[in-house]
Amino acid sequence: MLSNLDALLLARAQFGFTVAFHIIFPAFSIGLASYLAVLESLWLATRRQVYLDLFKYWIKIFAVAFAMGVVSGLVMSYQFGTNWSVFSDRTGPVLGPLMAYEVLTAFFLEAGFLGVMLFGMRKVGPRLHFLATLMVALGTFVSAFWILSVNSWMHTPQGHAVNDQGQFVPQDWWAIVFNPSFPFRLVHMVLAAYLTTALVVGAVGAWHLLRDRARTLSGPTEGARTMFSMAMWMATLVAPLQILAGDAHGLNTLEHQPAKVMAMEGHFRSHPDGAPLVLFGWPDEEARTVRYAVEIPKLSSLILKHSLDAPLKGLDSVARENWPPVPVVFWSFRVMVALGFAILGLGMLSLLARLRGRLYEWAPLHRLAVAMGPAGFVAVLAGWITTEVGRQPFSVYGLLRTAESASPLSAPAVASSLVAFVAIYFAVFGIGVIYILRLMSHPPHVGEHDLPDDLPIRTAGITPAPSVGSGRVAQPAE
Template identity: 60%
Template sequence: MSTSMSALDLARVQFAFSVTFHIVFPALTIGLASFLAVLEGLWLKTRNATYLQLFDFWVKIFAIAFGMGVVSGVVMSYQFGTNWSGFSNFAGPVTGPLLTYEVLTAFFLEAGFLGIMLFGRQKVGERAHFVATLMVAVGTLISTFWILASNSWMQTPQGYEIVDHRVVPVDWFKVIFNPSFPYRLAHMAIAAFICGSLVVAATGAWHLLKGRRDPAVRKMFTMGLGLLLVLAPVQALVGDAHGLNTREHQPAKIAAIEGLWETERGGTSLNLFGWPDMEAETTHYALKVPHLGSLILTHTWDGEIKGLKSFPREDRPNSTIVFWSFRIMVGLGLLMIAAGIAGFVLRRRGRLFDARWFHRLMVAMGPAGFVSLLAGWVTTEAGRQPWVVYGVMRTADAVSPLSAQQVSVSLALFVAVYFAVFGSGVYFLVRVLLAGPGTHPPEGGGVGDQTRTPSLDNRRAARG
């Protein structure tokens, strides 16, 4: 690893690298946990063995992703003490308790019921097992709540005072429910559900291409597409509200996202494409649409958006990065909306399971949710720079007093270990996905016939 980069740059690269690996697995488990609860609930309601067959398949995927998410998450916590001790010392009184609440509520809830969900079907009744699955799903959402509360406070901090160069919380309600939190929580939760729906739909599409037409494959394909049809447009609306909130609280981020340098009076154009140049303070090859920026960002014809030149150079995010990361996210989002609509039209015409071109598209779309999620994360975090706590603490002040050589060695180790460990995990995960659910549903139609123990059978017989 080259030491021409500073310790700060290398620490940021290391954190970005580890987060990139970590964020994928919780996003998948959040989506799949709720999907598993829906599948088991539908089985209990309808006794259709196909739902149980799908549950038994997708719970394996959930378990693999959950395990890798826990391992990668533990590493994330250590980095705050190793590479970012300045941040931990300054903001720890706020971020520390929030992450502790996540462990005490979400992680304990998930850990407590995960074993029952994965291995307890022969030990508990059907409804008790369903409750365990629900609790795991709820736990993933509670975890999302606390993690987003902590990260959102770093984006739009409030409810604190600074005493002896440290943040001291004075109003926990304001700390948690900071101005960007509701929008970012909704945006992230929906993104996780979309990631799950695309993986489910892509898996179904793969097996359709391989010639399988059994009910399990057809059902998961339609369920994944149905969720995508509903959530992709909703995500666009939530993203719009999030953008309005960002414009109010982080105007420099909006200017960087749009590659906007001058404050345009009487209506702001939208740069569809271009190449922002931080040194020349211009966006080269810009394809502009007059007034569209005002319509999208202010919902008015002549709304005014501050350009990057309105902010000191040292306070500007890197427009080159966030301009394109944002467009990747939005472009994939529009493609998801189109895919959901196309699936709906094909289903209405009775061609959903025969349109091979659409199946190929959905297989290709399988990773799109994760790519869009990561692009959104880059937009959010790079757009916050040069602040680690927006307007309060600069990223340069948050890094530990380490040399570039020290950080480069740990980064090289991270890269080697992560690709070995998580590369193997992802390979195994894909193998399971490509194998697909069993070709036959459980005999007898489900949990009651397949997994009851003699003691449960005897108790039920005694009750008549």
């Protein structure tokens, strides 16, 4: 029994590690693809050189990030077949077609136009190139659509039946795809991707504003000013929308996964006359209480039920074996919320600086923007941990337990692959991240160069062809 338990924990750790690495790249790629489409549309509409320079600057970073996202996602199917074969067998009739739809729509759309977007600016007309950029941006959104539909069905399963072999089989595809949590999670994730990208773009712009000032140059480049201004507008406008979307998502979760919300709120006992909002504390599962709690009376009932005296059930109403790991969910939720309000604060400060005419001169704002650069990635990871750990102990909520989903593997077999993944991921993706940071360390220049032939994007499945004249074309790698 102990060996099986160890193998299960190792399998969960391996999947968590690889997904945590993978999720940050698609989150960045979704937002950055849309940002590139906006930049190219502004260039076509105004013919201002700065928009073209920024497009060429960020497309190099997008190419590397997209490639790392593709590579880091390949191991997901590997793990489904090795570590989670029972899950794959039981859910395959439902989830298999949804994953195939993602490949047939999003992946083919991205693959079909990515080469034109990366290397075709001088080979095709500007409008056709803009179409390619739009299709890549659309492809990233469609990919998020199908992946989140798959994952949301695991949280709020419907539209299926169970056959004699214990498999989930589809009965209503519309109900499966548009399951109850899917619309809320799609909006929440896409807005998170946009904010994550905005924070990175804003941090790079702020870094160059600070560096130019420190070097006492003639003044910040127009590219640094423009990217910083655009990023701060995104933070100002989208952060409030994200908070509203998160609130709606939380209410949906309360309806369909109440135990997760109980863990998020730290409610071990029911509150018939209004539940407090626990700001901080240490959840003690054995004592079934939050130690050293700092609370605001009845505020949780106001947020979740819109009434100070509304009753809220606690984990005492849920069988102990169905509790999620409360401390993990409790703290990851607070990290996500705290960063969400920090992003809102950054947006409001930038708006204040803009109204006072000091957006490009206020050094404390720029330093804060640089410090907040990674905040979007941390918030995405914290939100993912809250969502997925909060679903435990089920892989399909209420229907299939995680312990029943794993392959019958020994602990050493899982441990060896986990060690290999950790070593390879830190080596390969560490180098990739360093390369991206080096690209970001150089400011955008007037007349920014096109994507170079030596950019390491072969892992994305595209190989630059030899230069023809002044342009480059892309061909599928063999």
